[in-house]
Amino acid sequence: MSSEGESERRRPPRTVRMKSADLRKNIVKVMGRVQYGREHIQAVRYQEAQAVIVPVDWYERACRAMDEEGRLPALDDDSPGAHS
Secondary structure, three states: OOOHHHHHHHOOOEEEEEEHHHHHHOHHHHHHHHHOOOEEEEEEEOOEEEEEEOOHHHHHHHHHHOOOOOOOOOOOOOOOOOOO
16 A cells, blocks of 8 residues: 555646746746646746756656666856856
């Protein structure tokens, strides 16, 4: 018999479309929705999907499923966001 938390993890994530301007204004809330609310956020610009924000564990499982390394790359001095 599975626990309630386990079934919560197995439930398919909900994908929500969000304009890039709204995403920018609410990035901290969006990150919480992705991490704790198990949502995928599709960033939309000019009515076209540009990117999808997913939880780290979901990303790592997807990488493993594609036979990639299965972990996020380390930030180095040349990468965007390394100095934020």
